[in-house]
Amino acid sequence: MDKKQTFGPLSKRLGALFNAPVILLILWELLARFQVIDSRYFPAPVAILRRLAGLLLHDPKFLSDLSFSLKRLVLGAVLAVPFAIALGLIMGLNQRAARFFNPLISVTYPIPKLSVLPLLMILLGIGDASKVAIIAIGIFYLVLLSVIHGIRRFPEIYSYIAQIYRIPFFKKIYSIVLKGILPDILYGCKVGIGYGLVMVVAGEFFAAKNGMGFFMWNAWDQFRILDVYVGLAVFSLMGLAVFSFFDLLLLKLKWRGRPRLW
């Protein structure tokens, strides 16, 4: 018990660094440095980061690749999330709509999203449209399912309160339903946009002239192994950024995690 108090905030923060990825990176660095593993195929993390920093500072093509990927991800999210929330609300609140759309969701959800890419490229061309579309599709389902699940979890008493106190429709949608499922929306966005990154790479592997996927594919093509790792690092950092962003927003919802009485 006394030990706990001797750990100040600084040592606590240092302790937080003592986790799986950090230990793995240190191990990897050491193994590569001392040539236990072949550093041509497994370059040391520091070397990868140095290369990444160099590219960010001096290579305008790399920067534009990065911004193209980000732009596609953001565009895909902006297209998918509002639609997913709207359809989720309709399906969550209206039994008839749920019965109408549910089979469609059940049939289309299990299709691997990537397998739709060839069709999208035929329909929308090989340009940005098909790439953004595949990202949007990837994000859409996860947000939609999360929203529907959130509404289903509402206890019956919420609708009793709304009926008895005659809460008007728009107030009900905004102050009760949307605010109530905000954690589910954020969680859906977190998982969905994280998954959207998969679609970013996949879309940019084929018939692309820019983007981080293109950068990685090119690096593989020209056997620049270090750059393949740079691409991986960028995607992993982007994923980390997406997760951290939504986790932070979720933490801001102070009412969550409070003990539910009864």
Next chain:
Amino acid sequence: MFGELAVLEDFDLSLRQGEFVSLIGPSGCGKTTLLKIFAGLIKDFSGELECQPHEESELFASVVFQDFAFFPWLNIFDNIKICLNSPIMDSKKNRLVSSYLERVRLLDFKDYFPGDLSEGMIQRANVARALASCSKVILMDEPFVHLDFLSRIQLQQLTLEILAGELRTVFFITHNIHEAVTLSDRVVLMSARPGKNVKEFLIDIPRPRDVNKIRENRRYLDLVGEITELLTVEVERTQRQFQQWIKNKHSVL
């Protein structure tokens, strides 16, 4: 909703304005069904429900629920305010909410989320919401059933004090005979299913009443005894019904 099963039969009750009427009866006799009909939550029933003429814009009946009936993402103030939907000025709504929160001694906690409050505080807020909605009738469905003994006594006293200055009609469902007699002007005893009103007791104990002192009152003790006796008969009938039901179920199997 209940198929062919009649939950209520020959049930007849009228409430006078400003009256506090308790309904008492064995479990499963249809008390909550009756309350849901009064509250307009069940529209599919045979029978007649007549209310005093009132403006369409004003709320006729509000409900104090027994379960946790607040939206966890709104603070207590907003939770109550969202339930005020008659066409009045926003500032007047704020004043109403504040004044009733004050009367249930929760004004200091108006910015708290429901999850942060105790059961007793939540039920005080529940009462404040029903009062703030300005409904003529307040329906209470075993509102204090989840509270510990002392909080329950406190809430009963608070209810007595707050309602003393209001002309509200209260329909109160409870299993607790002491509670019913303490609070009510009239106690209605309901039979085993299908529920009908068996007997009415006029609680002629003068007001203002005190929850602690009333327990020494001669008339109080007589009434509690009388109601207990009759309720026991109904509860035993319910138990026999239930045992018969189990036997039938097994003979079918």
